[in-house]
Amino acid sequence: MQALKEKIMRAVFFLTALSSILAVALICYFLLSNGLPAIGEIGPQEFLLGEEWSPSDTPPSFGILPMILGSLYVTAGAIVIGVPIGVLSAVFLARVCPKKLYKVIKPGVDLLAGIPSVVYGFFGMAAIVPLAGNSMLSACILLGVMILPTVVAISESAIRAVPEHYYEGALALGAGHYRSVFRVLLPAAKSGVLAAVVLGVGRAIGETMAVIMVAGNQARMPVSLFKGVRTLTANIVIEMGYATGLHRDALIATGVVLFVFILIINISFSVLRGKAL
Amino acid sequence: MIHKHRFSSSHTTETQSVLSPRQRLFNDGGSLAFHGHKLSEKGLAIVTWTSAIVTIAVLAYIIIFIFLKGVPYIKPSLFSYTYNSDNVSLMPALISTVMMTTLSLVIAVPLGVFAAVFLTEYAKRGNRAVALIRMTMETLSGIPSIVYGLFGMLFFVTFLGWGFSVLAGTFTLSIMILPLIMRSAEEAIIAVPDTYREGSFGLGAGRLRTVFRIVLPSAATGILAGVILAVGRIVGETAALIYTAGTVAQVPDSVYESARTLSVHMYALSSEGLHIGEGYATAVILLILVILINACSAWIARRVGTGFGRNA
Incomplete structure (x- = not known):
């Protein structure tokens, strides 16, 4: 009786573990089966x-x-704005910030993510648009802020993962605190920081x-930083x-293109994180 | 060329032995990503502090801005049970949010926790299925919410014929939070010391009893931390819900009816463009919710930290 129960529950645990595989399979199937025929009908090149x-x-x-x-x-604009501030903030949190201040700033960054x-x-509508208009620039600024917490959190843990003796070695050679951090710790945490950028x-x-x-x-070719722009996600x-008919399927195909982008990004993230210290 | 690759890798210094470590540290040629020229201690201190201040200032600005814009519009009529275009009540959206959050957790938490139990307590090392499960989990956690929304629309709404409904929205959200729950449960279970299990086995308990009586209770706080993160994700979700749960602004009578969460409610108000003020008021309520959720998760994270220390 007990052995049977063990066996049944083992099977239950196994089946639940398969749920993520099932989910990915269903997502791929439904997106592709609806999107690919539309791409075929429109023509991959035209699309x-x-x-x-x-x-x-x-x-x-x-x-x-x-x-x-x-x-x-x-x-790209979001990266240009968000990454420098994010990585420097991560350096601050990991190696500069006094403990008391950390207790305030860290939850702040978490809140930014939430x-x-x-x-x-x-x-953005009320604070950025009046200054920069409904434009690519506004979107870049807002997205730059939105990716900050991601960049900060992952870069911070990458910098913290560098062995302490790297830093001590630099100090022993006569470098100051900041020089040790920027010329030794940060380069050593490079792949982790890059993973943060990819994410x-x-x-x-x-x-x-x-x-x-x-x-x-x-929905027109982007012309300038100060003109409006439409992204793949917005299009959907x-x-x-x-939307109905081919139009609807073309939108799903837009989702497929986005999905492929994301898969490429995910794979590069895993590769980079595998290399991180 | 040596110059350029000076710091390309900190481990493989032997390949570039022309410069001594000391020379490398002090030779300011400009290979640093953010700084072209001389790097003085002072200069670096300034950029580092400035960036941190900018990050925190942006957060403070967003919160203060939303509160200033929204608080004047918070009045009792905003909390009436039924929505109409006069009161623009957010109450139905709040009720729907609670409803969808609860239902999503009811689906995703057992699935995620059981899956984590399999990965940590049952699966053998190097199991092919485990590698595949981990890979799909990573994939799921990177998929943007609009793609979940598209999938939910194609599968739950159209293929299964559920229509725009709380049910379709709930299932879409469950898949979305599954990787989050699974990962945090896995980490929490791994952190339970093996001595607990050995003690339980030693007393004659089977594997199953050990899992339910010893491992899961010990991992409960860690699992809860993941659940709270998931709640935060659901509360803030919009793109995955517009085309699955729909945008009806009333309290749904059943799970087969359409309903909007607070976030969807905000988006709907902004695209209608008539009640932007009430939109900001909703933003205030949503922000307060998020701040509470974050405080909860920080509190729990501290408790996890003081439990059986992972580093002990």
């Missing part, structure tokens, strides 16, 4: 490299290059609501509500 997105024209055109570029530009993206969006890229490219609220969302959310 991925087409510069015009006008689903309601006759004949409609479904080119998502503007959105692909939009996502890439906005993400703020919902719509709240960021509302903040930040993933966050930025997948972010949806906050971007929609500040980016303007015009904005049009899915009323």
